[in-house]
């Protein structure tokens with residue numbers, strides 16, 4: 241998708257927002273799983289249907305840091321294999337990775353293990369990882385059950401959410417959970433002395449499912 245870099249983007253490692261401690265979050269996963277769409281939904285609150293145009297390399301970056309909504313500098317990456325060596329270079333200084341698959345695409349789910357192997361090879365050891373099963377709105381085309389996503393996430397000890405870049409389901413929650421975890425690690429969560437991202441995500445999921453009929 242064709243998106244704008246923030247005005248302050250100068251190329252290289254990213255903007256110099258001296259006044260904020262910005263974290264770096266990267267979106268990864270197979271081509272077409274909805275990384276760009278998820279970021280657009282989070283950043284602009286909209287979905288552009290059917291506008292599939294693959295991200296090239298590190299296609300663009302969007303910073304929510306200018307307004308410091310979550311103080312997270314988010315990078316979108318290309319899912320295509322031919323750009324993999326480019327994207328690896330960006331893993332190293334990432335504090336968080338959102339790893340996506342598409343619930344209507346079995347191959348994208350099967351590839352999650354390979355993505356995790358790459359992440360463990362190239363990213364920092366303590367990088368925060370969250371698994372997202374995207375396109376949850378496409379229930380009639382679903383081939384990956386929610387339980388399968390849960391099981392895989394549990395195996396790797398990472399939090400899991402199903403999301404929809406189309407409806408916005410759990411999009412804000414995914415980025416918020418990451419931001420809270422990074423804030424906690426940076427010692428900036430005086431109000432939450434023992435924050436656990438998996439517990440937080442689970443409790444928020446229960447809250448929304450319990451009250452969705454209201």
Ligand SMILES: Nc1nc2c(ncn2[C@@H]2O[C@H](COP(=O)(O)OP(=O)(O)OP(=O)(O)O)[C@@H](O)[C@H]2O)c(=O)[nH]1
Nearest residue numbers: 271272273274275276277290294295319375405406
């Ligand atoms: N129904 C539905 N369609 C989606 C969703 N997310 C993305 N799509 C569609 O899926 C296609 C691919 O989305 P992109 O956001 O370009 O995927 P990507 O992961 O960024 O792809 P690469 O840039 O090639 O890595 C587009 O046609 C989107 O409109 C979703 O949650 N629901």
